[in-house]
Amino acid sequence: MENKSKEKQKEALKLYVKAKQVAYTTNTASIVETGRLSSQNIVDLSAEVQGQILPGDVILKEGTRFKKGQLLVKIFDEEARNNLKASKSRFMNGIAAILPDIKIDFPESYQKYLDFFNSLRIDRPLPELPALDSDKEKVFLASRNILNDYFSIKSAEIRLAKYKLYAPFDGTFTAVYLEPGSVANPGSRIASMIRTDKLELEVPVRSDDAYWISIGDEVHVSTKDRSVSWTGKVVRKSGFMDPASQTITVYVALSHEKSNPLYQGQYLLAEFDSKNIEHCMKIPRNAVFDKNKVFTVEQGKLKKHEIDVLRKGETTVIFTGLPEGTEVVTEPLVNAKEGFNAEILK
Structure with missing residues:
Protein backbone atom coordinates (compact mmCIF):
# COMPACT_ATOMS: atom_id res chain seq x y z
CA MET A 1 0.00 0.00 0.00
CA GLU A 2 2.79 2.38 0.94
CA ASN A 3 4.61 1.79 -2.38
CA LYS A 4 1.38 2.40 -4.31
CA SER A 5 0.82 5.72 -2.49
CA LYS A 6 4.38 6.81 -3.35
CA GLU A 7 3.79 5.97 -6.99
CA LYS A 8 0.55 8.00 -6.97
CA GLN A 9 2.41 10.89 -5.34
CA LYS A 10 5.02 10.82 -8.12
CA GLU A 11 2.28 10.85 -10.76
CA ALA A 12 0.45 13.72 -9.06
CA LEU A 13 3.60 15.87 -8.86
CA LYS A 14 4.73 17.65 -11.93
CA LEU A 15 8.03 19.51 -12.14
CA TYR A 16 8.77 22.27 -14.60
CA VAL A 17 12.46 22.04 -15.43
CA LYS A 18 15.08 23.68 -17.60
CA ALA A 19 16.60 21.21 -20.02
CA LYS A 20 18.82 21.15 -23.05
CA GLN A 21 19.28 18.68 -25.84
CA VAL A 22 22.59 16.87 -25.75
CA ALA A 23 24.74 18.01 -28.68
CA TYR A 24 28.45 17.30 -28.61
CA THR A 25 30.89 19.95 -29.81
CA THR A 26 34.42 21.15 -29.00
CA ASN A 27 34.55 22.99 -25.68
CA THR A 28 37.25 25.05 -24.03
CA ALA A 29 38.20 24.07 -20.49
CA SER A 30 40.04 26.36 -18.13
CA ILE A 31 41.56 25.65 -14.71
CA VAL A 32 41.13 28.41 -12.13
CA GLU A 33 42.53 27.89 -8.64
CA THR A 34 43.72 29.99 -5.71
CA GLY A 35 47.40 29.97 -4.73
CA ARG A 36 49.68 31.54 -2.16
CA LEU A 37 52.72 33.65 -3.03
CA SER A 38 56.13 32.74 -1.65
CA SER A 39 59.63 33.99 -2.39
CA GLN A 40 61.92 32.02 -4.69
CA ASN A 41 64.74 32.63 -2.19
CA PHE A 76 84.45 44.82 13.06
CA ASP A 77 87.54 43.82 11.04
CA GLU A 78 90.40 46.09 12.10
CA GLU A 79 92.25 43.31 13.89
CA ALA A 80 91.93 40.91 10.94
CA ARG A 81 92.91 43.67 8.49
CA ASN A 82 96.06 44.56 10.49
CA ASN A 83 97.04 40.91 10.80
CA LEU A 84 96.72 40.57 7.02
CA LYS A 85 98.90 43.63 6.46
CA ALA A 86 101.55 42.20 8.80
CA SER A 87 101.51 38.91 6.88
CA LYS A 88 101.92 40.76 3.58
CA SER A 89 104.85 42.74 5.02
CA ARG A 90 106.59 39.50 6.06
CA PHE A 91 105.88 38.04 2.64
CA MET A 92 107.44 41.08 0.93
CA ASN A 93 110.52 40.65 3.11
CA GLY A 94 110.70 37.01 2.06
CA ILE A 95 110.51 37.87 -1.64
CA ALA A 96 113.11 40.60 -1.23
CA ALA A 97 115.43 38.13 0.52
CA ILE A 98 115.32 35.55 -2.29
CA LEU A 99 115.70 37.97 -5.22
CA PRO A 100 119.55 37.89 -5.10
CA ASP A 101 119.54 34.08 -5.05
CA ILE A 102 117.07 33.94 -7.95
CA LYS A 103 119.29 36.30 -9.96
CA ILE A 104 122.19 33.86 -9.58
CA ASP A 105 120.41 30.47 -9.70
CA PHE A 106 117.53 31.34 -12.06
CA PRO A 107 118.64 34.34 -14.12
CA GLU A 108 115.96 33.70 -16.77
CA SER A 109 113.25 34.01 -14.07
CA TYR A 110 114.68 36.99 -12.21
CA GLN A 111 112.74 39.67 -14.09
CA LYS A 112 109.30 38.12 -13.50
CA TYR A 113 109.96 37.87 -9.74
CA LEU A 114 111.24 41.42 -9.65
CA ASP A 115 108.08 42.60 -11.43
CA PHE A 116 106.00 40.55 -8.98
CA PHE A 117 107.78 42.16 -6.02
CA ASN A 118 107.27 45.66 -7.43
CA SER A 119 103.55 45.01 -7.87
CA LEU A 120 103.02 44.05 -4.22
CA ARG A 121 100.98 46.52 -2.14
CA ILE A 122 100.11 46.07 1.51
CA ASP A 123 96.62 47.53 1.06
CA ARG A 124 95.75 45.57 -2.11
CA PRO A 125 95.07 41.89 -2.85
CA LEU A 126 98.10 39.79 -3.80
CA PRO A 127 98.69 39.50 -7.55
CA GLU A 128 99.00 36.12 -9.20
CA LEU A 129 102.17 34.25 -8.32
CA PRO A 130 104.54 33.95 -11.33
CA ALA A 131 104.32 30.63 -13.16
CA LEU A 132 106.94 28.08 -12.10
CA ASP A 133 109.21 27.17 -15.02
CA SER A 134 110.87 24.11 -13.48
CA ASP A 135 110.71 21.66 -10.60
CA LYS A 136 113.99 23.07 -9.30
CA GLU A 137 112.40 26.52 -9.08
CA LYS A 138 109.38 25.05 -7.26
CA VAL A 139 111.63 23.29 -4.72
CA PHE A 140 113.54 26.52 -4.16
CA LEU A 141 110.39 28.54 -3.42
CA ALA A 142 108.93 25.80 -1.21
CA SER A 143 112.13 25.56 0.83
CA ARG A 144 111.90 29.29 1.60
CA ASN A 145 108.18 29.01 2.59
CA ILE A 146 107.20 31.37 -0.24
CA LEU A 147 104.40 29.13 -1.50
CA ASN A 148 103.04 28.49 1.99
CA ASP A 149 103.07 32.18 2.87
CA TYR A 150 101.47 33.15 -0.44
CA PHE A 151 98.48 30.83 -0.12
CA SER A 152 98.06 31.61 3.59
CA ILE A 153 97.70 35.29 2.68
CA LYS A 154 95.24 34.46 -0.14
CA SER A 155 93.18 32.49 2.38
CA ALA A 156 93.29 35.43 4.83
CA GLU A 157 92.09 37.77 2.05
CA ILE A 158 89.09 35.53 1.43
CA ARG A 159 88.37 35.44 5.15
CA LEU A 160 88.63 39.24 5.41
CA ALA A 161 85.93 39.58 2.74
CA THR A 196 61.08 40.24 -3.45
CA ASP A 197 61.74 40.60 -7.19
CA LYS A 198 61.23 36.90 -7.98
CA LEU A 199 58.21 35.16 -6.45
CA GLU A 200 56.37 31.89 -6.95
CA LEU A 201 52.67 31.21 -6.68
CA GLU A 202 52.07 27.82 -5.07
CA VAL A 203 48.82 26.54 -6.55
CA PRO A 204 47.29 23.27 -5.30
CA VAL A 205 45.31 21.63 -8.11
CA ARG A 206 43.27 18.46 -8.23
CA SER A 207 45.14 15.43 -9.50
CA ASP A 208 42.83 15.20 -12.52
CA ASP A 209 43.61 18.81 -13.44
CA ALA A 210 47.37 18.38 -12.98
CA TYR A 211 47.52 16.25 -16.14
CA TRP A 212 46.29 19.24 -18.14
CA ILE A 213 49.10 21.50 -16.93
CA SER A 214 52.59 21.43 -18.45
CA ILE A 215 55.85 23.12 -17.47
CA GLY A 216 56.24 26.30 -19.51
CA ASP A 217 52.49 26.99 -19.74
CA GLU A 218 51.54 30.65 -19.46
CA VAL A 219 49.32 31.51 -16.49
CA HIS A 220 47.07 34.54 -15.99
CA VAL A 221 47.30 35.61 -12.34
CA SER A 222 45.04 38.18 -10.71
CA THR A 223 43.69 39.39 -7.39
CA LYS A 224 40.46 37.80 -6.25
CA ASP A 225 38.43 40.75 -7.52
CA ARG A 226 40.41 40.57 -10.82
CA SER A 227 41.27 44.28 -10.57
CA VAL A 228 45.05 43.73 -10.87
CA SER A 229 46.70 41.06 -13.00
CA TRP A 230 50.09 39.60 -13.86
CA THR A 231 51.42 37.01 -16.29
CA GLY A 232 53.35 34.04 -14.96
CA LYS A 233 54.80 30.77 -16.19
CA VAL A 234 54.67 27.23 -14.79
CA VAL A 235 58.22 26.38 -13.69
CA ARG A 236 57.65 23.04 -11.96
CA LYS A 237 55.11 20.58 -10.58
CA SER A 238 55.50 18.63 -7.38
CA GLY A 239 56.21 14.95 -7.88
CA PHE A 240 53.92 13.86 -5.06
CA MET A 241 50.33 14.29 -3.92
CA ASP A 242 49.25 15.81 -0.63
CA PRO A 243 47.50 12.87 1.07
CA ALA A 244 45.18 15.15 3.08
CA SER A 245 43.86 17.35 0.25
CA GLN A 246 44.58 14.97 -2.65
CA THR A 247 46.13 17.84 -4.60
CA ILE A 248 49.37 18.39 -6.49
CA THR A 249 51.19 21.70 -6.13
CA VAL A 250 52.02 23.65 -9.28
CA TYR A 251 54.58 26.46 -9.01
CA VAL A 252 54.09 29.60 -11.12
CA ALA A 253 57.00 32.08 -11.42
CA LEU A 254 56.09 35.78 -11.19
CA SER A 255 58.20 38.92 -11.42
CA HIS A 256 57.72 41.92 -9.14
CA GLU A 257 56.46 45.07 -10.87
CA LYS A 258 56.73 48.56 -9.39
CA SER A 259 53.28 49.50 -10.62
CA ASN A 260 51.71 46.24 -9.37
CA PRO A 261 53.76 45.02 -6.40
CA LEU A 262 53.55 41.45 -5.12
CA TYR A 263 53.86 40.37 -1.49
CA GLN A 264 54.84 37.07 0.05
CA GLY A 265 51.85 35.38 1.66
CA GLN A 266 49.37 37.04 -0.71
CA TYR A 267 46.56 34.86 -2.12
CA LEU A 268 45.90 35.18 -5.85
CA LEU A 269 43.81 33.54 -8.57
CA ALA A 270 45.67 31.49 -11.17
CA GLU A 271 43.99 30.82 -14.52
CA PHE A 272 45.90 28.28 -16.55
CA ASP A 273 45.97 28.00 -20.35
CA SER A 274 42.65 26.81 -21.77
CA LYS A 275 42.50 23.38 -23.41
CA ASN A 276 40.14 22.22 -26.17
CA ILE A 277 38.11 19.06 -25.53
CA GLU A 278 36.41 17.48 -28.51
CA HIS A 279 33.03 15.68 -28.67
CA CYS A 280 31.65 16.86 -25.33
CA MET A 281 29.03 19.14 -23.80
CA LYS A 282 29.07 21.77 -21.06
CA ILE A 283 26.31 22.15 -18.46
CA PRO A 284 26.03 23.98 -15.11
CA ARG A 285 27.94 22.23 -12.35
CA ASN A 286 24.98 22.34 -9.95
CA ALA A 287 22.95 20.19 -12.39
CA VAL A 288 25.22 17.25 -11.54
CA PHE A 289 24.65 15.34 -8.29
CA ASP A 290 26.35 12.37 -6.60
CA LYS A 291 29.54 13.30 -8.46
CA ASN A 292 28.48 11.99 -11.89
CA LYS A 293 24.70 11.75 -12.14
CA VAL A 294 22.17 13.92 -13.96
CA PHE A 295 18.44 13.90 -14.62
CA THR A 296 17.04 13.60 -18.12
CA VAL A 297 13.48 14.04 -19.29
CA GLU A 298 12.13 11.06 -21.21
CA GLN A 299 8.45 10.69 -22.15
CA GLY A 300 7.47 13.33 -19.61
CA LYS A 301 9.27 11.70 -16.69
CA LEU A 302 12.57 12.23 -14.89
CA LYS A 303 15.22 9.59 -15.39
CA LYS A 304 18.57 9.31 -13.65
CA HIS A 305 21.73 8.75 -15.73
CA GLU A 306 25.44 8.47 -15.06
CA ILE A 307 27.73 10.63 -17.18
CA ASP A 308 31.46 10.63 -17.89
CA VAL A 309 32.79 13.85 -16.35
CA LEU A 310 35.78 15.08 -18.38
CA ARG A 311 36.38 18.38 -16.61
CA LYS A 312 34.94 20.24 -13.62
CA GLY A 313 35.17 24.02 -13.64
CA GLU A 314 34.13 26.63 -11.11
CA THR A 315 30.54 26.74 -12.38
CA THR A 316 30.36 24.22 -15.24
CA VAL A 317 30.98 20.57 -16.01
CA ILE A 318 32.16 19.16 -19.33
CA PHE A 319 30.87 15.65 -19.91
CA THR A 320 30.06 12.91 -22.35
CA GLY A 321 28.21 9.58 -22.03
CA LEU A 322 24.63 10.48 -23.01
CA PRO A 323 23.15 9.86 -26.45
CA GLU A 324 22.87 13.01 -28.55
CA GLY A 325 19.35 14.42 -28.61
CA THR A 326 18.66 13.43 -24.99
CA GLU A 327 17.01 16.18 -22.93
CA VAL A 328 19.36 16.74 -19.99
CA VAL A 329 18.20 18.84 -17.03
CA THR A 330 20.43 21.92 -16.60
CA GLU A 331 19.40 23.08 -13.12
CA PRO A 332 19.49 21.62 -9.61
CA LEU A 333 16.29 19.83 -8.56
CA VAL A 334 15.46 19.74 -4.87
CA ASN A 335 13.94 16.49 -3.54
CA ALA A 336 13.37 15.26 -7.09
CA LYS A 337 13.31 11.54 -7.77
CA GLU A 338 13.38 9.30 -10.77
CA GLY A 339 9.89 8.79 -12.14
CA PHE A 340 8.53 12.23 -11.27
CA ASN A 341 6.43 13.89 -13.97
CA ALA A 342 8.41 16.64 -15.67
CA GLU A 343 7.72 19.25 -18.28
CA ILE A 344 10.48 21.21 -20.02
CA LEU A 345 10.21 24.97 -19.78
CA LYS A 346 10.29 26.59 -23.18
Whole structure:
Protein backbone atom coordinates (compact mmCIF):
# COMPACT_ATOMS: atom_id res chain seq x y z
CA MET A 1 0.00 0.00 0.00
CA GLU A 2 2.79 2.38 0.94
CA ASN A 3 4.61 1.79 -2.38
CA LYS A 4 1.38 2.40 -4.31
CA SER A 5 0.82 5.72 -2.49
CA LYS A 6 4.38 6.81 -3.35
CA GLU A 7 3.79 5.97 -6.99
CA LYS A 8 0.55 8.00 -6.97
CA GLN A 9 2.41 10.89 -5.34
CA LYS A 10 5.02 10.82 -8.12
CA GLU A 11 2.28 10.85 -10.76
CA ALA A 12 0.45 13.72 -9.06
CA LEU A 13 3.60 15.87 -8.86
CA LYS A 14 4.73 17.65 -11.93
CA LEU A 15 8.03 19.51 -12.14
CA TYR A 16 8.77 22.27 -14.60
CA VAL A 17 12.46 22.04 -15.43
CA LYS A 18 15.08 23.68 -17.60
CA ALA A 19 16.60 21.21 -20.02
CA LYS A 20 18.82 21.15 -23.05
CA GLN A 21 19.28 18.68 -25.84
CA VAL A 22 22.59 16.87 -25.75
CA ALA A 23 24.74 18.01 -28.68
CA TYR A 24 28.45 17.30 -28.61
CA THR A 25 30.89 19.95 -29.81
CA THR A 26 34.42 21.15 -29.00
CA ASN A 27 34.55 22.99 -25.68
CA THR A 28 37.25 25.05 -24.03
CA ALA A 29 38.20 24.07 -20.49
CA SER A 30 40.04 26.36 -18.13
CA ILE A 31 41.56 25.65 -14.71
CA VAL A 32 41.13 28.41 -12.13
CA GLU A 33 42.53 27.89 -8.64
CA THR A 34 43.72 29.99 -5.71
CA GLY A 35 47.40 29.97 -4.73
CA ARG A 36 49.68 31.54 -2.16
CA LEU A 37 52.72 33.65 -3.03
CA SER A 38 56.13 32.74 -1.65
CA SER A 39 59.63 33.99 -2.39
CA GLN A 40 61.92 32.02 -4.69
CA ASN A 41 64.74 32.63 -2.19
CA ILE A 42 64.39 32.49 1.59
CA VAL A 43 67.82 32.96 3.14
CA ASP A 44 69.34 33.20 6.61
CA LEU A 45 72.03 35.86 6.88
CA SER A 46 74.71 34.25 9.05
CA ALA A 47 78.17 35.26 10.26
CA GLU A 48 81.22 33.21 9.28
CA VAL A 49 83.61 35.23 11.46
CA GLN A 50 83.61 36.65 14.99
CA GLY A 51 83.27 40.29 15.90
CA GLN A 52 81.01 43.17 16.79
CA ILE A 53 78.21 43.92 14.31
CA LEU A 54 78.42 47.40 12.80
CA PRO A 55 75.75 49.24 10.73
CA GLY A 56 75.74 48.68 6.97
CA ASP A 57 74.08 50.65 4.18
CA VAL A 58 70.58 49.70 5.34
CA ILE A 59 68.86 49.67 8.71
CA LEU A 60 69.00 46.21 10.23
CA LYS A 61 65.29 46.04 11.11
CA GLU A 62 62.45 43.72 10.17
CA GLY A 63 60.66 44.97 7.05
CA THR A 64 63.61 47.00 5.71
CA ARG A 65 63.99 46.70 1.95
CA PHE A 66 67.38 46.49 0.24
CA LYS A 67 68.84 46.27 -3.26
CA LYS A 68 71.20 43.68 -4.65
CA GLY A 69 74.81 44.56 -3.82
CA GLN A 70 74.04 46.82 -0.84
CA LEU A 71 76.12 46.32 2.31
CA LEU A 72 73.77 44.70 4.80
CA VAL A 73 76.08 44.04 7.73
CA LYS A 74 79.66 44.92 8.60
CA ILE A 75 81.57 43.06 11.30
CA PHE A 76 84.45 44.82 13.06
CA ASP A 77 87.54 43.82 11.04
CA GLU A 78 90.40 46.09 12.10
CA GLU A 79 92.25 43.31 13.89
CA ALA A 80 91.93 40.91 10.94
CA ARG A 81 92.91 43.67 8.49
CA ASN A 82 96.06 44.56 10.49
CA ASN A 83 97.04 40.91 10.80
CA LEU A 84 96.72 40.57 7.02
CA LYS A 85 98.90 43.63 6.46
CA ALA A 86 101.55 42.20 8.80
CA SER A 87 101.51 38.91 6.88
CA LYS A 88 101.92 40.76 3.58
CA SER A 89 104.85 42.74 5.02
CA ARG A 90 106.59 39.50 6.06
CA PHE A 91 105.88 38.04 2.64
CA MET A 92 107.44 41.08 0.93
CA ASN A 93 110.52 40.65 3.11
CA GLY A 94 110.70 37.01 2.06
CA ILE A 95 110.51 37.87 -1.64
CA ALA A 96 113.11 40.60 -1.23
CA ALA A 97 115.43 38.13 0.52
CA ILE A 98 115.32 35.55 -2.29
CA LEU A 99 115.70 37.97 -5.22
CA PRO A 100 119.55 37.89 -5.10
CA ASP A 101 119.54 34.08 -5.05
CA ILE A 102 117.07 33.94 -7.95
CA LYS A 103 119.29 36.30 -9.96
CA ILE A 104 122.19 33.86 -9.58
CA ASP A 105 120.41 30.47 -9.70
CA PHE A 106 117.53 31.34 -12.06
CA PRO A 107 118.64 34.34 -14.12
CA GLU A 108 115.96 33.70 -16.77
CA SER A 109 113.25 34.01 -14.07
CA TYR A 110 114.68 36.99 -12.21
CA GLN A 111 112.74 39.67 -14.09
CA LYS A 112 109.30 38.12 -13.50
CA TYR A 113 109.96 37.87 -9.74
CA LEU A 114 111.24 41.42 -9.65
CA ASP A 115 108.08 42.60 -11.43
CA PHE A 116 106.00 40.55 -8.98
CA PHE A 117 107.78 42.16 -6.02
CA ASN A 118 107.27 45.66 -7.43
CA SER A 119 103.55 45.01 -7.87
CA LEU A 120 103.02 44.05 -4.22
CA ARG A 121 100.98 46.52 -2.14
CA ILE A 122 100.11 46.07 1.51
CA ASP A 123 96.62 47.53 1.06
CA ARG A 124 95.75 45.57 -2.11
CA PRO A 125 95.07 41.89 -2.85
CA LEU A 126 98.10 39.79 -3.80
CA PRO A 127 98.69 39.50 -7.55
CA GLU A 128 99.00 36.12 -9.20
CA LEU A 129 102.17 34.25 -8.32
CA PRO A 130 104.54 33.95 -11.33
CA ALA A 131 104.32 30.63 -13.16
CA LEU A 132 106.94 28.08 -12.10
CA ASP A 133 109.21 27.17 -15.02
CA SER A 134 110.87 24.11 -13.48
CA ASP A 135 110.71 21.66 -10.60
CA LYS A 136 113.99 23.07 -9.30
CA GLU A 137 112.40 26.52 -9.08
CA LYS A 138 109.38 25.05 -7.26
CA VAL A 139 111.63 23.29 -4.72
CA PHE A 140 113.54 26.52 -4.16
CA LEU A 141 110.39 28.54 -3.42
CA ALA A 142 108.93 25.80 -1.21
CA SER A 143 112.13 25.56 0.83
CA ARG A 144 111.90 29.29 1.60
CA ASN A 145 108.18 29.01 2.59
CA ILE A 146 107.20 31.37 -0.24
CA LEU A 147 104.40 29.13 -1.50
CA ASN A 148 103.04 28.49 1.99
CA ASP A 149 103.07 32.18 2.87
CA TYR A 150 101.47 33.15 -0.44
CA PHE A 151 98.48 30.83 -0.12
CA SER A 152 98.06 31.61 3.59
CA ILE A 153 97.70 35.29 2.68
CA LYS A 154 95.24 34.46 -0.14
CA SER A 155 93.18 32.49 2.38
CA ALA A 156 93.29 35.43 4.83
CA GLU A 157 92.09 37.77 2.05
CA ILE A 158 89.09 35.53 1.43
CA ARG A 159 88.37 35.44 5.15
CA LEU A 160 88.63 39.24 5.41
CA ALA A 161 85.93 39.58 2.74
CA LYS A 162 83.55 37.69 5.03
CA TYR A 163 83.49 40.62 7.48
CA LYS A 164 81.18 42.42 5.04
CA LEU A 165 77.89 40.83 4.02
CA TYR A 166 76.28 42.12 0.83
CA ALA A 167 72.74 41.57 -0.45
CA PRO A 168 72.63 38.71 -2.99
CA PHE A 169 69.31 39.95 -4.40
CA ASP A 170 66.60 42.59 -4.04
CA GLY A 171 64.72 41.73 -0.88
CA THR A 172 63.55 42.52 2.61
CA PHE A 173 64.28 41.36 6.14
CA THR A 174 61.58 39.10 7.58
CA ALA A 175 63.26 38.69 10.99
CA VAL A 176 66.29 40.19 12.74
CA TYR A 177 68.06 38.25 15.49
CA LEU A 178 71.20 40.37 16.14
CA GLU A 179 71.36 44.16 15.89
CA PRO A 180 74.35 46.54 15.58
CA GLY A 181 76.39 46.42 18.76
CA SER A 182 75.85 42.69 19.27
CA VAL A 183 78.77 40.28 18.96
CA ALA A 184 78.46 37.67 16.23
CA ASN A 185 80.15 34.28 16.35
CA PRO A 186 80.78 31.93 13.43
CA GLY A 187 77.40 30.42 12.55
CA SER A 188 75.32 33.10 14.33
CA ARG A 189 72.02 33.93 12.60
CA ILE A 190 71.90 37.68 12.10
CA ALA A 191 68.67 37.95 10.10
CA SER A 192 66.28 36.14 7.78
CA MET A 193 65.50 37.65 4.40
CA ILE A 194 63.47 36.93 1.30
CA ARG A 195 63.80 37.84 -2.34
CA THR A 196 61.08 40.24 -3.45
CA ASP A 197 61.74 40.60 -7.19
CA LYS A 198 61.23 36.90 -7.98
CA LEU A 199 58.21 35.16 -6.45
CA GLU A 200 56.37 31.89 -6.95
CA LEU A 201 52.67 31.21 -6.68
CA GLU A 202 52.07 27.82 -5.07
CA VAL A 203 48.82 26.54 -6.55
CA PRO A 204 47.29 23.27 -5.30
CA VAL A 205 45.31 21.63 -8.11
CA ARG A 206 43.27 18.46 -8.23
CA SER A 207 45.14 15.43 -9.50
CA ASP A 208 42.83 15.20 -12.52
CA ASP A 209 43.61 18.81 -13.44
CA ALA A 210 47.37 18.38 -12.98
CA TYR A 211 47.52 16.25 -16.14
CA TRP A 212 46.29 19.24 -18.14
CA ILE A 213 49.10 21.50 -16.93
CA SER A 214 52.59 21.43 -18.45
CA ILE A 215 55.85 23.12 -17.47
CA GLY A 216 56.24 26.30 -19.51
CA ASP A 217 52.49 26.99 -19.74
CA GLU A 218 51.54 30.65 -19.46
CA VAL A 219 49.32 31.51 -16.49
CA HIS A 220 47.07 34.54 -15.99
CA VAL A 221 47.30 35.61 -12.34
CA SER A 222 45.04 38.18 -10.71
CA THR A 223 43.69 39.39 -7.39
CA LYS A 224 40.46 37.80 -6.25
CA ASP A 225 38.43 40.75 -7.52
CA ARG A 226 40.41 40.57 -10.82
CA SER A 227 41.27 44.28 -10.57
CA VAL A 228 45.05 43.73 -10.87
CA SER A 229 46.70 41.06 -13.00
CA TRP A 230 50.09 39.60 -13.86
CA THR A 231 51.42 37.01 -16.29
CA GLY A 232 53.35 34.04 -14.96
CA LYS A 233 54.80 30.77 -16.19
CA VAL A 234 54.67 27.23 -14.79
CA VAL A 235 58.22 26.38 -13.69
CA ARG A 236 57.65 23.04 -11.96
CA LYS A 237 55.11 20.58 -10.58
CA SER A 238 55.50 18.63 -7.38
CA GLY A 239 56.21 14.95 -7.88
CA PHE A 240 53.92 13.86 -5.06
CA MET A 241 50.33 14.29 -3.92
CA ASP A 242 49.25 15.81 -0.63
CA PRO A 243 47.50 12.87 1.07
CA ALA A 244 45.18 15.15 3.08
CA SER A 245 43.86 17.35 0.25
CA GLN A 246 44.58 14.97 -2.65
CA THR A 247 46.13 17.84 -4.60
CA ILE A 248 49.37 18.39 -6.49
CA THR A 249 51.19 21.70 -6.13
CA VAL A 250 52.02 23.65 -9.28
CA TYR A 251 54.58 26.46 -9.01
CA VAL A 252 54.09 29.60 -11.12
CA ALA A 253 57.00 32.08 -11.42
CA LEU A 254 56.09 35.78 -11.19
CA SER A 255 58.20 38.92 -11.42
CA HIS A 256 57.72 41.92 -9.14
CA GLU A 257 56.46 45.07 -10.87
CA LYS A 258 56.73 48.56 -9.39
CA SER A 259 53.28 49.50 -10.62
CA ASN A 260 51.71 46.24 -9.37
CA PRO A 261 53.76 45.02 -6.40
CA LEU A 262 53.55 41.45 -5.12
CA TYR A 263 53.86 40.37 -1.49
CA GLN A 264 54.84 37.07 0.05
CA GLY A 265 51.85 35.38 1.66
CA GLN A 266 49.37 37.04 -0.71
CA TYR A 267 46.56 34.86 -2.12
CA LEU A 268 45.90 35.18 -5.85
CA LEU A 269 43.81 33.54 -8.57
CA ALA A 270 45.67 31.49 -11.17
CA GLU A 271 43.99 30.82 -14.52
CA PHE A 272 45.90 28.28 -16.55
CA ASP A 273 45.97 28.00 -20.35
CA SER A 274 42.65 26.81 -21.77
CA LYS A 275 42.50 23.38 -23.41
CA ASN A 276 40.14 22.22 -26.17
CA ILE A 277 38.11 19.06 -25.53
CA GLU A 278 36.41 17.48 -28.51
CA HIS A 279 33.03 15.68 -28.67
CA CYS A 280 31.65 16.86 -25.33
CA MET A 281 29.03 19.14 -23.80
CA LYS A 282 29.07 21.77 -21.06
CA ILE A 283 26.31 22.15 -18.46
CA PRO A 284 26.03 23.98 -15.11
CA ARG A 285 27.94 22.23 -12.35
CA ASN A 286 24.98 22.34 -9.95
CA ALA A 287 22.95 20.19 -12.39
CA VAL A 288 25.22 17.25 -11.54
CA PHE A 289 24.65 15.34 -8.29
CA ASP A 290 26.35 12.37 -6.60
CA LYS A 291 29.54 13.30 -8.46
CA ASN A 292 28.48 11.99 -11.89
CA LYS A 293 24.70 11.75 -12.14
CA VAL A 294 22.17 13.92 -13.96
CA PHE A 295 18.44 13.90 -14.62
CA THR A 296 17.04 13.60 -18.12
CA VAL A 297 13.48 14.04 -19.29
CA GLU A 298 12.13 11.06 -21.21
CA GLN A 299 8.45 10.69 -22.15
CA GLY A 300 7.47 13.33 -19.61
CA LYS A 301 9.27 11.70 -16.69
CA LEU A 302 12.57 12.23 -14.89
CA LYS A 303 15.22 9.59 -15.39
CA LYS A 304 18.57 9.31 -13.65
CA HIS A 305 21.73 8.75 -15.73
CA GLU A 306 25.44 8.47 -15.06
CA ILE A 307 27.73 10.63 -17.18
CA ASP A 308 31.46 10.63 -17.89
CA VAL A 309 32.79 13.85 -16.35
CA LEU A 310 35.78 15.08 -18.38
CA ARG A 311 36.38 18.38 -16.61
CA LYS A 312 34.94 20.24 -13.62
CA GLY A 313 35.17 24.02 -13.64
CA GLU A 314 34.13 26.63 -11.11
CA THR A 315 30.54 26.74 -12.38
CA THR A 316 30.36 24.22 -15.24
CA VAL A 317 30.98 20.57 -16.01
CA ILE A 318 32.16 19.16 -19.33
CA PHE A 319 30.87 15.65 -19.91
CA THR A 320 30.06 12.91 -22.35
CA GLY A 321 28.21 9.58 -22.03
CA LEU A 322 24.63 10.48 -23.01
CA PRO A 323 23.15 9.86 -26.45
CA GLU A 324 22.87 13.01 -28.55
CA GLY A 325 19.35 14.42 -28.61
CA THR A 326 18.66 13.43 -24.99
CA GLU A 327 17.01 16.18 -22.93
CA VAL A 328 19.36 16.74 -19.99
CA VAL A 329 18.20 18.84 -17.03
CA THR A 330 20.43 21.92 -16.60
CA GLU A 331 19.40 23.08 -13.12
CA PRO A 332 19.49 21.62 -9.61
CA LEU A 333 16.29 19.83 -8.56
CA VAL A 334 15.46 19.74 -4.87
CA ASN A 335 13.94 16.49 -3.54
CA ALA A 336 13.37 15.26 -7.09
CA LYS A 337 13.31 11.54 -7.77
CA GLU A 338 13.38 9.30 -10.77
CA GLY A 339 9.89 8.79 -12.14
CA PHE A 340 8.53 12.23 -11.27
CA ASN A 341 6.43 13.89 -13.97
CA ALA A 342 8.41 16.64 -15.67
CA GLU A 343 7.72 19.25 -18.28
CA ILE A 344 10.48 21.21 -20.02
CA LEU A 345 10.21 24.97 -19.78
CA LYS A 346 10.29 26.59 -23.18
